[in-house]
Amino acid sequence: MKQVFERLLGLKNKAADRPDSGLKPAARTPAGTNRDSQHTIEDNSDNGTRRQLVQMLLRDCLRRHGIATEWVECQMLVVNSRSRGPGMYVRLVLRHWDTRLMTYALAFQNELLAAITQFEPQSATWLHGISWEFKVGDSCPYPDMPDPAIWGPPALAAAATAAPAVLPAADIEDDVMRDLKDLQNMFAARDASIEQEAALGAHTDFQPTQPSGLG
Numbered sequence: 001m002k003q004v005f006e007r008l009l010g011l012k013n014k015a016a017d018r019p020d021s022g023l024k025p026a027a028r029t030p031a032g033t034n035r036d037s038q039h040t041i042e043d044n045s046d047n048g049t050r051r052q053l054v055q056m057l058l059r060d061c062l063r064r065h066g067i068a069t070e071w072v073e074c075q076m077l078v079v080n081s082r083s084r085g086p087g088m089y090v091r092l093v094l095r096h097w098d099t100r101l102m103t104y105a106l107a108f109q110n111e112l113l114a115a116i117t118q119f120e121p122q123s124a125t126w127l128h129g130i131s132w133e134f135k136v137g138d139s140c141p142y143p144d145m146p147d148p149a150i151w152g153p154p155a156l157a158a159a160a161t162a163a164p165a166v167l168p169a170a171d172i173e174d175d176v177m178r179d180l181k182d183l184q185n186m187f188a189a190r191d192a193s194i195e196q197e198a199a200l201g202a203h204t205d206f207q208p209t210q211p212s213g214l215g
Helices: 002-017 046-064 099-103 105-119 121-125 154-161 169-205
Strands: 072-081 085-094 127-134
Touching: 046 072, 046 085, 046 105, 072 127, 085 105, 099 105, 105 121, 105 127, 121 127
Parallel strands: 085 127
Antiparallel strands: 072 085
């Protein structure tokens, strides 16, 4: 794999240096445009070569592990980080949902990163990271989030994934009526307390009228 890519780069460079060799020379990047813009990657730039390298290594990893090459697409994003400067992100776009691939996604990502590093030891200077994007359409059988208990201990997770019990309509109605009765009792107790406090206040603020003495 490495030798094939190096041979391709060698032919490309020789064609550019020897216009009389019969091969069409590669178009040179105009002066002042060696740096790719934020949204585009020039084919003959360094980032263009890196994009071709990563795409070839991705296809090689997919084929080596028996994964359909159309399941994962590679996109390269040009970034300019304040801390690391200009570089690129590898974005793996998942085009087909498969639980097995999700299970081993981290292992696959690590292997791809190792392959890039092995082929290009200086990749740490321009490769800022790898991210994933899901464009699986309707092929994913889990469009909604599960019950929160699924993230807990296995026993709670099993209970959360089980079919929920359906209460009869009569039981649901009894529960509603019980809640309403509790609210009524609460409000009645509050009203009684207010009335009692008002009665005590009236008793202490007003004294019985006393007859005045005769002069």
